[in-house]
Amino acid sequence: MNTKKTTLSVCLITSLLMGCGGSDSSEPEPAKTAMVTFSIADAPVDSAKEVNVSYLSLTLKRDGQADIDIPFVNENGVEEVQKINLLDYQNGDSLVVLSNIELPVGTYQELIINTAGCPQNQNGATDACYVVEDDDAILPLKTPSNKLRLGSFSVSTEGVQAYTIDFNLRKSLVSTANGQSYNLKPHGVTIIDSATVGAIKGTVDPNLFSAGTCAADMGNVVYLYQAPVAQDSVLGDEFDPDIDSSAPTNVIAPYASKMITLSDTANEYIYSFNHLPSGDYLVAFSCSANDDDPEQYDAILIADPTDQTHSVTLQQGELATVNFVEVI
Template sequence: MRSSIVFPSLSILALALSGCGGGDSDSSSAMVSFSVADAPVDDVKAVWVTLESVTLTDTSDDTNSHTLVINNSDGDPEPLLINLKDYQDGAKKLIISDAEVALGDYNLTLNTYGCPQSANGTGSTNDCWVVENDDTIYPLKTPSNKLKLGSFSVSQEGTQAYTIDFNLRSALVNNGGGDNYNLKPHGITIVDNFTLGKISATVTDTLFNLADDTCTAGTGNALYLYQGWHSTSGILDVTLGDEFDPDVDTDIAEDVLMPYASKLVTTASESTPEGDVPVEYVFANLPEGNYTLAFSCSDAGYAQNGDPSNGDSAEYYDQITIANPTEQWVELSVSYDQTAAHAFDVSAL
């Protein structure tokens, strides 16, 4: 089920953030800017987090690091409080602008402010908190106020811009006691703005009654996006997995593919005399390359970001059937500043 339009292949990302290091003082450098963005989470109204700084550490010498603080509009250091859900579907929040970075290889840590909780799981919600759909407010924790996001390279001179993209369906987890949330590095990626494109997917209600188990909009139906093409002669050669964290759920078969991103299908199509009006869902901030996109109408599985009271969690593989109906998957390619589109409806059956 491969799209007939083929775009350029996946580029190698030069994942860079602002800072100094990774070389001697005479090395060349680049001017780098950084923004944050969010892929929506389903069952909360707001995710407030305070960002303080970015730390870059030389990958060849962990004693060589440099921290860049976030400044206010007057140029003075000041932590930045933002609601991540305000920056979705391609919207971004600039946090560091035109910082000079020496060319080199770095590990990146995004430092938050006021996010750790006390030992009993409670804590202040003045700096980091989550608002659920029923307006209940819970503290939000990040590990030691640090999100360690892995390695990247500043590999060319000139001006570069990057986005720290939060996939909250993976990164935001309600803890086992249900009295606070954890924000984890899993599901947060760093992408070069000059390689970014989008995928637009539409879904019609007619699919819901054609799935293996009859289901309705808003009860566990989701779109799952995977990096790469994974089929031979039109047959998938992997198992498309739901959201899970391989560092937590370690007993998963090798052929289960972890999603790059996912979106809950929550809105029913508008009914008109001409038929269903499809609802659009957008995956933004995607690096150039090939992707597999699948629809799953699976009431039996839990397609949201987890309910600890019944054992469900985005950290664990729930074995949701993807795709469901089985024909509802497609292979697409994304190129810079372009939108690849696909319609999930009965025409694919």
């Protein structure tokens, strides 16, 4: 695993609050800081071999304070755009992109990933940001205004902190322009405290691929929902309520969803949800998920077969194993 480090100085950070240079008794106490590391991770996506994005910097926003911009650098500490294939970091793997950055303690309202040279329409260049499909077609990949605006996070003084920027490409990667390009959206990209995460992994019985309502292999996906789930709720597929408001009010969107993949080391079908906060979850398998548009509610039957659901309580740092087996 590659490690990329930044040379951002303590003076640069503290100058944003009170200036560098000498101090005297009349000056305020220096701001408390902590060391923070950022990593990038991803999950498998349905029909792509590569999802390449060129990263310029991270921008951190705080109420009433100046923004902090942290450039990506190469192995020699020189500012340089970093091109990363997100599909290289799946199933629990992650890439450290900024290591041991000294940041002021406090709450940050927004983290923005600034990309570089991503095309802004379906006719744009494919040298900086692009998707390689299963048939080797190379299509442009847009990030809106070359920015991915993510949520908030907090920095404390409790030792070194590590955050994972987790791309759920089944949510965030959207086909556009009648299949001629892609859009990478912040919907489905989360910031997670790496010290508090757990994982849910398991195997799927291949007999389930043609069970339930599936006469043949129609798309095999495991969906993850935050629990508890109300009795009258409907387990929904991936959709964006800001785009599609047609979903019934009792439909629950998944926290994440993962394709079933064939293990490289054993002849078995597997799935994994990584970088999960502790809490209660429901996992459900569907063999009929081939029409799962990440923006539109597709009314996919979940679970399919209907008995393929499991409840899980995930503790901090725990790896929970949940296997889906055909019930005879």
